[in-house]
Amino acid sequence: MKEREIRRAQPWLGTLVDIAARGVEADQAVTEAFRIIALVHRLMSYHEPDSDVTRINREGTLEPVAVHPWTWQVLARARALSEASGGLFDITVAPTLTRLGYLPRHPDLPRCSGQGDWRHVELLPGHRVRLTRRLRIDLGGIAKGFAVDRAVAVLEAHRVREGQVNAGGDLRVFGKRPQAVHLRHPAHPTRLVPVAMARTAAVATSAGYFAGRRMRGRRVSPHVDPRTREALPPMRSVTVFAPECVTADALTKVVLLDPDHAQSVLDRFGAEAVVLEYRESSQGWQLRTGARHA
């Protein structure tokens, strides 16, 4: 059978998902990978009225909610990342994102108490979830990475030799041929900065550039500091290389909030970070690598 090279893109998870594959079953592989991405979207969307996330937000304080094993798996990973980062990664900042206009209002959901955080999302046996405070969860900071990981697993199961899955910056590449990985310049989003050549990599970037908006005269980003529940100004771009995209995606938020102290968390998950930051005091945009090369 002849080898095929396929590249397609569809809108899912609030972004464009781009999948490329080379292999004899590339056609079916890409179609199947999009089916999996669509499933993650349906399970973990904050917007969909019947997603697991919406059901947890609606009923989680009343009784344990049974969810798909994948949703449970993402919640468990989110919890591990919250624990390791001392709460810098937190899936319960949704009310702030709603206030800033990044997430829709759900008037039919129970009111939030404003008291809860990630510790109040209880994971019970049998893939059940309970909220012990009136709060809202949002997997926007981790589900895209998970979707990319699952899609790559599908491609590999279909004997794809070389592939790429990119969900708005959560990116995985694999294959024999090294591929260049680029970042967007935070101040000039259409300008690209090459950061690495990789045969196999799981990468995620968080920055305010495309999503940045103004709120009462201040520029804000969709990145909320769980300590203050305020949005960060969009002056920093963080890229994390990790063994899996789900981890890389979540860790970008940890580094974004505290680049100077994130190293131990990165080490724990076998990750590395690249920070691009605007410094008023020096000569403008600077880049810092967390890699320990001199």
Add this chain to the structure above:
Amino acid sequence: MSHTSAWLILSAACCVAAPAIAVQYLTAEAAQKLLFPEATAFAPRTVRLTPTQKQWVEAQAGVRMRYSEQPVWQALADGKPVGWFVLDEVYGKHEFITYAVALDPTGAVRGIEILDYRETHGGQIVNPKWRAQFEGKRFGAPLRLDHDIQNISGATLSCKHIAEGVRRVLALHEVALK
């Protein structure tokens, strides 16, 4: 734990003119086959809206319509209608996207495929010092900057315009294809 962090200045002024991002995913024909694998024919049914219809679509969708003409095909399986294939374009601040929406005969979205994605301006930033840092260090292979730009981390382009476009297509179905 200590680690050395190397700060490098990355001036945006050192941008070398390189091709901006442009990806051609599918031709219209390929998208038709993907979205309607059961179809045996696609009959052109270009929609031309009257000014009143155009106004109605804009009011329903909450977005402006650039043209009053929309390329539409009816998908047929052995002569029986199985849905609509609508070609559309959206423009963002930086990007230009051509995409196709497949509707089933009742007007429900069956699938969306991107045909063409283009970004205006842009290109690669090339800084020799910056490159030197990564060469041979990170993943054991030097950067090749002449290579096609394929893998962009941090491409958090909003799908807002596509979502708006689909709303417009659904309104168009309501007024012209029912």
